[in-house]
Amino acid sequence: MSFLEIDHVSFTYPRHDKPVLTDVDLHFDQGVITALVGPNGSGKTTLTRLMIGVLRPSCGEIRLERRPLVEYSLGEIGRRVGYVFQNPDLQLFCGSVAEEVGFGLANRGCKQETVMERVAFYLDYFELKDYADVFPLHLSQGEKQRLAIAAVLANDPLFLVLDEPTVGLDAYRKRLLEDYLKKISRSGRGMVLVSHDTAFVDRVAERVVILEKGRVIEDSGRKGKAADEA
């Protein structure tokens, strides 16, 4: 069963004449790490925005867990799909790093101790413990990137969409991220990565979709358990 289905979707920004995406048809399953690659301007980020419901397709339909995406509210989508923006500045809004990581949990009514435990775990894993009380926008670019990823992962989403997660990360941290993403995938959650980083993609992705000028020109295919259902 496909978790996220993009059904013949095309998209043009309002008041623009050229379509950014044309007839994109992709199905994403749980437990698979898919990489979305392609040259600058090929529509990758736009596609991810469509996938999380921030944008609506001009034609075609997107379905999450078999239901049309438009029937979900943004908050409901957020609980299922974690999205990491390309620019971390766009998604950091709390007063301190610790608050940022715990925001999703705290506001969904989790118990104080659970929240603190999780926050501590993620701060530790992403080596942000020393910055727990720092204002997020004061961090260096790479640190903000890690924080954004941590904050989204802390919510335990069922599916992840990461837009250029390795930009700003040094090799050591990339390895950490790689390990963590693989761990998540093994626990049965799927994800889509947009990345230019060919080395990272090679090591992490199980499926590669190439986008160019708004069209899917190559798709290494859905492998594994989901491949039988077509």
Place this chain on the structure above:
Amino acid sequence: MVQGLTYRYQPGGPLVLKGIDFHVSRGEIVAVTGLSGCGKSTLCYCICGAFHHNRDGVMTGQVLLNGKNIRERRAASLALEVGMVFQDPDTQLFLPTVEDEIAFVPENLCLPSARIRERVEQVLDLLGLAALREANPHRLSGGEKHLVALAAVLALDPPVLILDEVMSQLDQLGKEKVAAALKRLRNMGKAIIAVEHNLEAVSLADRLLVMERGELLSCGRTAELLADRELMEARGLLYDPSGSAQDS
């Protein structure tokens, strides 16, 4: 040339840079690399004078440009000698079209209209951006924005160029364009300092500076340092330990 540079963000706060010494000559590309948070960006800001004139951090030591201390120069005149491309293109681009952004610099320099046009064309050519001339920078993709930010600074034609993580945000084509442009600039005699994580970008450089926690760990010819696998791995710079990593 940088001598004994130290820097704190706040008086009495922790030292972010602890005694950095190095030099860059004309016609040379130097890459600065290291784990995130080691002070690479801070170093760049110090060199280009952005901190000295704009913040209340405490800086000791000297930064000499062509023999003259940068503290004795006005911020704006320093800008003419050192071009800096910052990490986040959204905070550098504010004009309606790409052409306007590139023209911003020569206009500030009071160049006559014909020379402005010339510069704009030159830079558009250098980075292959001619097709995006009338585009609104805000509507461009992330990688294209970085190219435009770089173009806007190149219009300065500065003798020293500092790039903060420009290559890592670009796709293959973009990387090639920038690499080619940097080589040309180097051959024209410019001094280029590039902060990068990306190994590919780093191998462009003639010399490499490795930083850790505010200190300069090593400094030497790129080929030599890269060959020192132990150093590279220990500092987390080599991504693929299997060795076939120099992905190019």
Place this chain on the structure above:
Amino acid sequence: MKLDPRTKMVMVLCLSGLALLYNTPGRLLLLLAVTVAILLLFRFDLGAIGSYLKPFLSLMVFLFVIQCLFAPSGRVLLAVGPVPLATTGGLLTGAGVVLRIVVVTAAAMLLATFNARDFILGLVQWKVPYELAFMVFIALRFLPVFRDELVNVVTAVQLRGIDLKKVPWGQKIAMYRRLLFPVIYGAMLKAQRLAVSMEARGFRVYPRRTYLRRLNFRFVDYMVLVIFPLITIVLILLQLS
């Protein structure tokens, strides 16, 4: 038809001035018709005015009703007991207020028909010091940045799984309050970084600047610059006498 942005600025001032002066719906409607005609001349998308005013629709209806109730005059059309609800005078005044808003907005849309860069050029060629012109431009440019920041934050918050519609008001307000500070601070940081970047690119190195393009007044501009204010002044005098 292309007009120098400065000419357009003058036109907007004249139209707005008249809108503030007139208070009968008849005259205001005429003014609106003229403004719309001008906008159409510039091939402006009238739908944009509609979408811009849509959020204010409730406000306008509110104003209309208030005027109606509290400025009754003329014949009473509808009454509840001794209290007149709708009077001819009231209705007219109400319509007047609403129309005034629409006209001023439509006139301001004229300003949107030109490029921000030309705006700076226009001011500078009128001898406004360039730092001032840029400051005005950036201030104007930052309004949408603020709005975008707010939209971004709201989106980001929801994407973390918080359903804003289901959150009780008390909690929502507390959340907004907590978020307000980082959002403003974030916008300020952006502004500061932009300033640093501009300086790093040589802004304010010299007291003057040259420009890639120059704005030139054409014959049409001179005509409009003379005719428009003249007509406006005549109309003002007529109204006042």
